[in-house]
Amino acid sequence: MKCFSILLVILTGNLSLSLGQRAPQNPVENVGAESCRDCHEEMSFAWEKSAHATSFEELAKGDATKKMAEILSIKPSAIPTTVSCVRCHYTQETLASVAQTTAGVSCESCHGSSAGWIEEHSRKSLSRSERVDYSTRLGMAHPDSIHKITKTCYECHVVDDEQLVNMAGHPAISDDFEFLSWYSGEVKHNFLVQKAGKKTKSHSSDPQEIPQTRKRMLYLSGKLHHLAHTLKAIARAKDAPVDREGKFVRLENGQYTYAVQHALVVEKLKKDFDTVQQKTSIPQYTEALVVLRGLSLQTGNQREIDAAAARIEELAGEFCEDHSGKEFAAIDSILKGLEPKFSDQ
Numbered sequence: 338m339k340c341f342s343i344l345l346v347i348l349t350g351n352l353s354l355s356l357g358q359r360a361p362q363n364p365v366e367n368v369g370a371e372s373c374r375d376c377h378e379e380m381s382f383a384w385e386k387s388a389h390a391t392s393f394e395e396l397a398k399g400d401a402t403k404k405m406a407e408i409l410s411i412k413p414s415a416i417p418t419t420v421s422c423v424r425c426h427y428t429q430e431t432l433a434s435v436a437q438t439t440a441g442v443s444c445e446s447c448h449g450s451s452a453g454w455i456e457e458h459s460r461k462s463l464s465r466s467e468r469v470d471y472s473t474r475l476g477m478a479h480p481d482s483i484h485k486i487t488k489t490c491y492e493c494h495v496v497d498d499e500q501l502v503n504m505a506g507h508p509a510i511s512d513d514f515e516f517l518s519w520y521s522g523e524v525k526h527n528f529l530v531q532k533a534g535k536k537t538k539s540h541s542s543d544p545q546e547i548p549q550t551r552k553r554m555l556y557l558s559g560k561l562h563h564l565a566h567t568l569k570a571i572a573r574a575k576d577a578p579v580d581r582e583g584k585f586v587r588l589e590n591g592q593y594t595y596a597v598q599h600a601l602v603v604e605k606l607k608k609d610f611d612t613v614q615q616k617t618s619i620p621q622y623t624e625a626l627v628v629l630r631g632l633s634l635q636t637g638n639q640r641e642i643d644a645a646a647a648r649i650e651e652l653a654g655e656f657c658e659d660h661s662g663k664e665f666a667a668i669d670s671i672l673k674g675l676e677p678k679f680s681d682q
């Protein structure tokens with residue numbers, strides 16, 4: 338890792354949002370998780386048990402939250418309505434003309450705000466496949482798009498708010514975050530079955546296995562998105578990561594600062610890319626490594642790092658368009674070790 342240039346660490350309390358960060362959803366455009374339940378019962382039950390849903394009740398009560406709230410001068414009870422937390426932790430909708438927080442991370446956090454498509458999606462005069470096609474065209478994030486759905490996860494899971502990490506001690510990214518594991522455990526709610534010869538899918542009461550070709554695509558596109566989002570986050574770093582003696586600064590919780598935590602992820606991802614490239618050759622991986630080689634991860638280098646992030650996100654899109662996963666049997670030995678992630682609550 339390259340060293341950073343500025344030597345003074347300035348921790349300020351500015352929590353305002355700006356370009357490049359995950360935008361909060363507009364409460365007017367959300368209809369809420371309860372609006373999906375009637376037609377998607379199995380998915381709703383599965384979601385209810387996940388930390389995405391249970392944190393709605395739990396987050397504001399936790400000791401870690403209380404400590405963060407104190408540092409940020411927010412009342413813990415105000416966390417569920419504070420935009421800088423809501424944009425990643427909660428779902429808001431507008432009820433009786435007032436924006437209200439009605440769930441944790443929920444259906445629309447991942448499938449997109451649905452006010453613009455729920456009507457077509459629910460229209461009984463259309464065939465099921467038409468309903469899905471029309472709503473996808475109107476903005477529903479359909480999970481068939483590996484690119485879109487992968488990007489959605491990383492927008493929240495790579496934390497893009499420097500002061501939240503440096504000042505309040507929020508994790509920059511979970512220690513054991515491995516995309517395919519996190520995707521295929523408690524978050525998974527695929528109960529639809531495509532039977533050969535049938536146009537529409539049928540419902541099963543058992544969650545379905547993710548096909549191996551799709552797992553390969555998820556793993557490989559996940560790495561590209563992870564890199565793109567981490568670079569985007571680094572581009573936003575302003576605090577100097579080293580002290581006067583040139584040593585990496587440690588935060589009160591023992592972690593390195595935001596920029597360094599993310600820069601270490603870049604180092605790890607480079608190794609993951611190399612491991613993949615030893616087993617198979619992916620043009621978008623080759624190019625991403627070239628982009629990285631020419632890049633200096635210094636604070637103040639925002640424009641260049643942002644451009645690299647944008648290029649790598651494009652490569653992720655191209656990768657998903659160009660491949661089906663059939664061609665990557667060579668990485669199955671990597672995937673074998675990745676256990677589905679369930680939170681320990």
Ligand code: HEC
Pocket residue numbers: 368369372373374375376377444445448451455458459460465466468469478479480529537538
């Ligand atoms: C009035 C019924 C109805 C409501 C309400 C509804 N859906 Fe659907 N949805 C369907 C039907 C029917 C399909 C086609 C698949 C099937 O047969 O279940 C579908 C398919 C989907 C799919 C794609 C599945 C696939 O593989 O094709 C997603 C994603 C989805 N719905 C999300 C949502 C979300 C999120 C909400 C709430 C904001 C919602 N739906 C509300 C009826 C509904």
Ligand code: HEC
Pocket residue numbers: 359399401402405406409416419421422423424425426492493494495496497498501507508510511512
């Ligand atoms: C960019 C998205 C993002 C923002 C903004 C955000 N969080 Fe988080 N937060 C996360 C994710 C993702 C996790 C889960 C990390 C994990 O599982 O390790 C998390 C975890 C937490 C935890 C658990 C941490 C722990 O040590 O166990 C707390 C507490 C928390 N967030 C509070 C907040 C508060 C308070 C705010 C607003 C001031 C906030 N978060 C804003 C994404 C975000």
Ligand code: HEC
Pocket residue numbers: 370373374377380381382384389442443444445446447448480486524525526527528529530547
């Ligand atoms: C954390 C993000 C996330 C949340 C929250 C979420 N989904 Fe999904 N949803 C996904 C992903 C990812 C898939 C594709 C899973 C796969 O690849 O097997 C999916 C698949 C689906 C499908 C298609 C299932 C199938 O068998 O093909 C439907 C329908 C759906 N979700 C509806 C919902 C509803 C309703 C909710 C809320 C109760 C919800 N989702 C919450 C991410 C999410």
Ligand code: HEC
Pocket residue numbers: 388389392396424425426427442446447486489490491492493494511519520521522523524678679680681
């Ligand atoms: C809107 C922001 C957001 C999106 C989108 C999102 N997550 Fe999360 N996720 C969170 C937050 C916040 C937590 C922590 C919840 C808590 O424990 O308070 C979390 C927790 C989790 C957990 C539980 C982790 C643990 O330590 O228990 C898993 C697994 C997970 N997310 C996977 C995913 C996957 C896979 C996707 C995409 C399909 C996704 N998430 C999309 C915000 C998000």
